Amino acid sequence: MNSFTSRAYAGIADLHRLIEFAQQTTGARWPGSTYTKAGDVVWALYQSKAGDANVRLWFDGDRLAAYALFEPPLSVDFDIRPGAPQDDLLLDEILRWAEERRRNLARLGKETIPKAYAMLGENTISTKALNSDQQRISILKRNGYTRTDRFHVLYSRSLVEASIVQPELAAGLRLRYATDDDLDARVDVHREAWSVWGQSKITVENYRRLRAAPLYDPELDVVLEDEAGRFLSYCIGWVDTANLIGHFEPVGCRPDSTGRGYARAVTLEGMRRMRARGLHTALVGTESVNERARVLYPSCGFVEVDRAHYYVKELA
Incomplete structure (x- = not known):
């Protein structure tokens, strides 16, 4: 049985939660690479309004265990707290949520693929995995995701x-x-x-x-x-x-x-x-x-x- 709960992003209090979460995950992985940094959180969410359905939070009791941000039309960024319980099951649920967001958008016909993402295909959903994160790569493959030639370079x-x-x-x-x-x-x-x-x-x-x-x-x-x-x-x-x-x-x-x-x-x-x-x-x-x-x-x-x-x- 899953030990976590989830809900939609709900405004400024959650923004502060996500900033703290990004700082903690960065510190836990340092000097290795991480996903979303604290500044990324603000840059991604400052356009969001309270209750934005494209942002979701998962909790392990009272602690934030993971979050996902679906960026229309076809991309999702997410992170899971290092050491979170059942993180493989949690990742499965995050992907299911993101895929449903993508399908809903396609059903509504509200999808214009930016030039920057055209190479990923029109009827797809995409996400990223660090080359150093073999666990995420394994779970993505298990869920039917395949690696592309495109990548994000971290400096x-x-x-x-x-x-x-x-x-x-x-x-x-x-x-x-x-x-x-x-x-x-x-x-x-x-x-x-x-x-x-x-x-x-x-x-x-x-x-x-x-x-x-x-x-x-x-x-x-x-x-x-x-x-x-x-x-x-x-x-x-x-x-x-x-x-x-x-x-x-x-x-x-x-x-x-x-x-x-x-x-x-x-x-x-x-x-x-x-x-x-x-x-x-x-x-x-x-x-x-x-x-x-x-x-x-x-x-x-x-x-x-x-x-x-x-x-x-x-x-x-």
Whole structure:
């Protein structure tokens, strides 16, 4: 018999639960890789409203044992507390819930596959498993999931063992952080940066909500602007205070400004700010198809530490 219960995500109290959960799972697996970091939680959920049916929590008594976030139309991210009882049965239930969310969406006809996920197939559901997580891989295969050639690359960089170089900026360019007066410009650079992968969901309204969310630090929302005040690149840094680890999500650059070191400049500036806050390590990740990012991060001193392959299941 299952010893856990589940319910839908129910707002800000659950957001704090998930932040604490991410910090605990990160610490439990350190220095190994983890799934969702604390900053990922906020970045993923700041658009969600209380009772969002695409987010579900599982409990072992009063303790949070697992969560899952279904990202329409075909992707689910989830994590299970290390050492949770019957975690194989728990993973089975998470997958059943996510597959039903996917089928319901297909029945309603509300599915437009973003370019970034088109390679995974239209009638599928996908999730990720770290190459180092053999238990998850085994359970995914048992549930009919197969590994794809696509993967997420995870990088790590010490903030204390090596110097952080000062980027050279052309005349008229400056690094600073985004303020409440920059909402439109900040949303514009994000939407344009990610337009190559599909239409962004970011709006001024939900970006304003993000700026009021837990863990968000405006001074780690770094932008590079030109002399006309146009933002060329940006990054958001997140701080895991429990583990003294920093994490970047997202990092972006306008398509007409790539190849000039602009994304590298904001990333280096973000790392300097993280180190000033007493953090010892910075983490970042990118998709295998993002060739520019896979050049960018090693140029900033990051080293690849793991990969999380996509596993896909075709649904009737």
